[in-house]
Amino acid sequence: MTEKKTPTAYEIHPLIKERWSPRAFAETPITETEIKTLLEAGRWAASSNNLQPWRIIWGLKGTTTYDRIFECLVAFNQSWAKGAPALLLGAFKKDMNDGEKENFHALHDLGLFMGNVSIQATSMDIAIHQMAGIDFKKAGKEFGFPDNYHVATAIAIGRYGGNLDTLPEDLQRQEVKVTRERKEQEAFAFNGNFKK
């Protein structure tokens, strides 16, 4: 499914190893059932107090909702995401159910939701590319979110195997870079005190 190399230090599940974030997507449309299947995987993520603070806006290419999400992306992300068969916004509710206390784990839980979506997508040969580069204020207003919600990300969804010619040149080079890179475990995991 992918021509990328993922040099893992230990053997991990192929669905985790094979996932990567493309910027060129095949033209094959994504169906409403596929989107709802991905969201179902997200729905069953763990969350602090089972508050499920995630909120998702989704649109398929060719619809007004898709165009409205697209208009919330920064120019850089618009330069490649215009070919994506589906676009989502990922938002979270910032406070607890009673509206009195901040939910400090809401962004964490949106991340868990998206982790489930990512792995479910890989199992369906679907690719996702998440984006922080959005105008979050514009997105919140455009889709009618109250002030106690924050639109954190946009997500492009499609299938691997897109035509590289659809991308700006610098992004074409990044797309074909073969080996994926990560910090070594020693840089972020400590069996004892924190180390810089």
Ligand SMILES: Cc1cc2nc3c(=O)[nH]c(=O)nc-3n(C[C@H](O)[C@H](O)[C@H](O)COP(=O)(O)O)c2cc1C
């Ligand atoms: C929360 C989040 C925000 C991101 N924002 C952007 C973005 O605005 N534009 C972009 O091109 N890629 C974005 N990415 C993609 C990352 O750059 C990518 O996941 C990272 O380089 C690792 O590559 P991989 O997903 O292919 O393993 C984002 C990823 C995440 C999880």
